Amino acid sequence: MSTQNSGKDLLTEMRDLMRRLHYSIHTERAYCDWVARFIRFHQRIGVKFIVQYQKIFSYSIFVGKGMGS
Numbered sequence: 001m002s003t004q005n006s007g008k009d010l011l012t013e014m015r016d017l018m019r020r021l022h023y024s025i026h027t028e029r030a031y032c033d034w035v036a037r038f039i040r041f042h043q044r045i046g047v048k049f050i051v052q053y054q055k056i057f058s059y060s061i062f063v064g065k066g067m068g069s
Helices: 010-020 023-046 047-064
Strands: none
Touching: 010 047
């Protein structure tokens, strides 16, 4: 999938790929609906919050493995 060059949006390319791979229409709808909800959710909470969460999460993993001390 190369959405940068094709001029298609992500969901259209996703549908095309799943059809080429002979996925069920129900699976295609479920996956596309999930991706659309995921994108909408992350646009709502904002990029700043996501970056902040990643830093906290990365730090907790780093310290949790005993690498932070």
